[in-house]
Amino acid sequence: MAETPSVEQLLSGLNPQQRAAVTHGRGPLLIVAGAGTGKTATLVHRVAWLIAQGTEPGRILLLTFTRRAAAEMLRRADGVLREVAKTTGRGPSSRVWGGTFHAIATRLLRRHGRAIGLAEGFSVHDRGDSEDLMNVVRTGLGLAKTDRRFPKKGTCMAIYSRCVNSRSKLEPVLEKAFPWCRGWEDELKRLFDAYVDRKESLGVLDYDDLLLYWHALLGDETVGPRIREQFDCVLVDEYQDTNTLQAEIIHRLRPDGQGLTVVGDDAQSIYSFRAATVRNILDLPKRYPDTTLLTLEQNYRSRxxxxxxxxxxxxxxxxxxxxxxxxxxxxxxxxxxxxxxxxxxxxxxxxxxxxxxxxxxxxxxxxxxxxxxxxxxxxxxxxxxxxxxxxxxxxxxKFIETAHIKDLLAFLRLAENPRDVVAGLRVLPLVPGIGPAKAHALMDMVGGSGEPFAAWKTWRPPEAARAAWPALVELMTSLAGPGKNAGLPEQVHRVRAFYSPLLEQVYDNPVPRSRDLEQLEQIASRYRGRRTMLTELTLDPPSSTQDLAGPPxxxxxxxxxxxxxxxxxxxxxxxxxxxxxxxxxxxxxxxxxxxxxxxxxxxxxxxxxxxxxxxxxxxxxxxxxxxxxxxxxxxxxxxxxxxxxxxxxxxxxxxxxxxxxxxxxxxxRQPPTGLTSETIRRRTKGLW
DNA sequence: CTACCGGAACTTTTT
DNA sequence: GTTCCGGTAG
Structure with missing residues (x-):
């Protein structure tokens, strides 16, 4: 088979195994790539090759473990494509769908969620938010004070999450991963039911829901086929670290395995605590009998x-x-x-x-x-x-998980979704005189549409809250109503004006925290809108202030x-x-x-x-x-x-x-014998 | 009943 | 640096 010059150019520098992987046809492909074997390069070239062969970039879905990895791959694929663009006339890969399972799920759910009754403006809870909501429900059911100590919010969340991600029943999960929590089965079931209902009524999705709803979307008779038809090729990186739910999503995306490429290394599977299972990669050939298995064994990295x-x-x-x-x-x-x-x-x-x-x-x-x-x-x-x-x-x-950043973002989240109890329970108790109980009551008063915080205007705050209360009501009303369309930096600025004095009272090191908030205001202009900013920050949290400040x-x-x-x-x-x-x-x-x-x-x-x-x-x-x-x-x-x-x-x-x-x-360390500071001084003086 | 303070205990890995 | 708890003061 004679290759055109440009394709030959694209493949130059690859070893025979890599080349075979890059140019593989439509059948299901499993690439087992050891550490440092040029896995990324292979995947990048495969994307470029697919495009050079005529696949439209927008019909390629590239699932990676982090957004950073996705961005890096697309950047490199662009580079490769630019090299061959002169002869093929094919455009850049920038319109390839690339991102983490969670990020892609969000995009698809915003677009198609309506069909399964999901509000378009749903908000996304990160792990911490989910735990907080779990705690609200847990306390509400009276599980916080039981004779024997009931599992704490973090543990409850972990159990719940494991059930969802491994797609298994509560009992085996407890048996296998949380043996010390056996005996609470009934309570946990009640708790999880209530938690699910609560999320529903708040219009909120947690990390696990993103996958769960995506999975459900693909199972829907009308939308499912539409999404499947949207993509010709699906490439999955780090497949050894996917969990059962993710594997099923892939399966629903490519039921016959056509156009599927999966890359991974079973020796590097390190995420089982997140319910990942090596079985996904090991059993892929069983799931798709016509799978081609290619192995990359030459390491280019290490001596x-x-x-x-x-x-x-x-x-x-x-x-x-x-x-x-x-x-x-x-x-x-x-x-x-x-x-x-x-x-x-x-x-x-x-x-x-x-x-x-x-x-x-x-x-x-x-x-x-x-x-x-x-x-x-x-x-x-x-x-x-x-x-x-x-x-x-x-x-x-992470930067995003520090208390003051979460506080500030909670104001924005509450404005975005006034029913978000978790955000409300963070914001309200910041006001002196308002604690958990009053905050709960106030959140119950929040209305659905129109002017959600109207009821707060007539509420009589306790003495201690007199000073701050009207300012908060005004801030929230404005952010949720007319101020909604103000620039994002402006919104952050207004929150900061209200929050800064409180910050000084609540924390003993307000100065660095205040600086972080200024930084947040600075970068707010980068985002398209408030909702985008909030979702992107929860799905792809910057790992430090430096990261947030942009590439160094x-x-x-x-x-x-x-x-x-x-x-x-x-x-x-x-x-x-x-x-x-x-x-x-x-x-x-x-x-x-x-x-x-x-x-x-x-x-x-x-x-x-x-x-x-x-x-x-x-x-x-x-x-x-x-x-x-x-x-x-x-x-x-x-x-x-x-x-x-x-x-x-x-x-x-x-x-x-x-x-x-x-x-x-x-x-x-004793000074060596014979050497004293006196001798050193003498020697030093001899230097000039 | 509610808010707030102080002390104690704990802190794996992450979308 | 939290979070969770119990005691105390309003």
């Missing part, structure tokens, strides 16, 4: 010694389908296994290595520190700040700190894995069952395979237990159980030793 160590780590997994990866990037040193005395030692070591590498010409942004839990980097962050080394942290508590300037350089989960799909020249001790990797919270431990092993594997050229794994052996007060709160840890003797052989063992650490703790 061979790093890959060898990583292969031996994942070699300990019980069930695995992908083969070992290989690389022709020979040479270079082996990865390091660093036995640190304690966390301070680890911090000093990591900082020193980072600076050494920077001296050698590796920018900070090409280096990353990875850890299991977000709080593992606290000490390091403090040290980086002290040394004025810029860094950017991914994962963990090209010339400023910063180190990456990230949870291993957030590091998925990314790569750096130098990777430092910290806190690689038992209890952290694997986490104590995840050692209940063999399956959980297996997932922790894969997580460790993901961390190691992020490294291109240098890899340091640090194990601080003595740690400080912050929960146990000040005296004698030290404990001892062992290196991660995943670094067995057989694995350790592939690392260089390093001991930083106290002489290499920085001079922060004088009591630890």
């Amino acid at each position: 061979e010694p790093i890959l060898e160590a990583a292969n031996h780590v994942i070699g300990q997994a019980k069930e695995r389908f992908t083969k070992n990866l290989w690389s022709d990037r020979q040479g270079g040193g082996r990865p390091r296994l660093v036995a640190c005395e304690d966390e301070d030692d680890q911090t000093a070591y990591v900082v020193r290595r980072i600076l050494e590498h920077r001296e050698e010409g590796i920018d900070l942004r090409r280096q990353a520190v990875l850890f299991r839990a977000s709080h593992h980097s606290i000490l390091l962050e403090a040290e980086l700040t002290r040394r004025e080394i810029p860094f950017h942290k991914y994962g963990g508590l 300037l090209l010339d400023d350089d910063y180190l990456i700190l990230s949870t291993i989960h957030s590091a998925k799909g990314l790569e750096w020249d130098c990777v430092y894995v910290i806190h690689a001790v038992d209890g952290n990797i694997p986490s104590d919270m995840a050692t209940g069952s063999p399956e959980e431990i297996e997932e922790e092993l894969r997580l460790f594997y993901v961390a190691l395979t992020r490294a291109k050229n240098w890899l340091d794994v640090c194990c601080p052996l003595r740690y400080y237990n912050y929960q146990r007060g000040t005296s004698d709160a030290h404990g001892y840890a062992l290196p991660s159980r995943f670094i067995s003797d057989n694995v350790a052989k592939f690392f260089d063992r390093v001991t930083p030793g106290s002489s290499l650490t920085e001079d922060d703790e004088p009591e630890k």
Whole structure:
């Protein structure tokens, strides 16, 4: 088969397996792509190839794990297309439907939701909002004060979510994942029923609903076929991390598998806590018997010694389908296994290595520190700040989840959807003199249409609320009514005018919080409208203030700190894995069952395979237990159980030793004999 | 009955 | 830095 020159050009630089994947026809295609095997490049080229072959960009659906990944792929696909555009005349891929399952679900539901009785203006609750609503219902049913302690709101939400996402009944879910909550079946069922009703009456969808409604939409006799016909090709990235509900959505989108491409790596499945199941990727050939399976095994990312160590780590997994990866990037040193005395030692070591590498010409942004839990980097962050080394942290508590940001957004959400109790219960108690009880009563007074907050005007506030009450009523009335069409920055500004004085009373560190709010006002102009801003912020929350401020300037350089989960799909020249001790990797919270431990092993594997050229794994052996007060709160840890003797052989063992650490703790290091400060002064004077 | 304060306990990973 | 609880004051 003779290829046209432009297509040949598009395929140049791909290896035979990648090429086969890119040019595969319409039948269902499963690409099992190991870490660093050019998975993204393959997917990008496939999108470009499909377009070059005549598929309209708007008829391609690209589902990725994060929006960041989607944007990156579309950007790169544009690049590839531009290269070949001269000869094919095909346009850019920018109209490809790309995004997360949740983001795409929102778009489709706004467009077609009417057909299944969904109001177009529905609002989306994030995890925190959902928990709050769950709590409202939980208290309403009197489950908050029972003889035995009833599961807390977060646990209730987790159980509910798992039922929805794994599409299974309550009993097995409790049995398998929440054994300590058995015995509350009846109460939980009542609670979930009430929660569902409540969402319905408020016109609110939570994360799980987005998937659930999308699924339902596809099952509808009239709309279902319309959506199916909208797309010729569906491509799914990170398929190993999809859950049962998502797999069924895919199945309903492409019932016969025609035009379906799925990419994943069962060795990198790390989201089972979110009800993801590896079975989706493993069983795809069973679901579609004519599936073509292609495997990518050549790793272009890591040097061979790093890959060898990583292969031996994942070699300990019980069930695995992908083969070992290989690389022709020979040479270079082996990865390091660093036995640190304690966390301070680890911090000093990591900082020193980072600076050494920077001296050698590796920018900070090409280096990353990875850890299991977000709080593992606290000490390091403090040290980086002290040394004025810029860094950017991914994962963990997000900007959007801080109390003051949620407060401010709650005003906007309440204006957008006056029935949103969760928003109301956040806004109202900010006024002195109004607590949960009065807030509840006030929310019951809110009307449906016309002027929703009219009843608040005649309400007689308690003495303490006299001053602030009329201002709040005026603010809300205006935001929900005539002020609705004001510019978004203007709206935020008005909320800020009302909220700022309260902020100073409620929080003891109002200054940085106030700055965050100003920032929010600044970026508000970026969004098309209030509803868009609110949904985008819940579906794609910026991970930090810096992120929110926009892409950093090209010339400023910063180190990456990230949870291993957030590091998925990314790569750096130098990777430092910290806190690689038992209890952290694997986490104590995840050692209940063999399956959980297996997932922790894969997580460790993901961390190691992020490294291109240098890899340091640090194990601080003595740690400080912050929960146990000040005296004698030290404990001892062992290196991660995943670094067995057989694995350790592939690392260089390093001991930083106290002489290499920085001079922060004088009591630890005696000055070498014979050298006194007096001699130093004398020597110094001899210098000039 | 309601609001508010202080203390205690806990904090995995994320759309 | 929260969230959850119990006690106290209005």
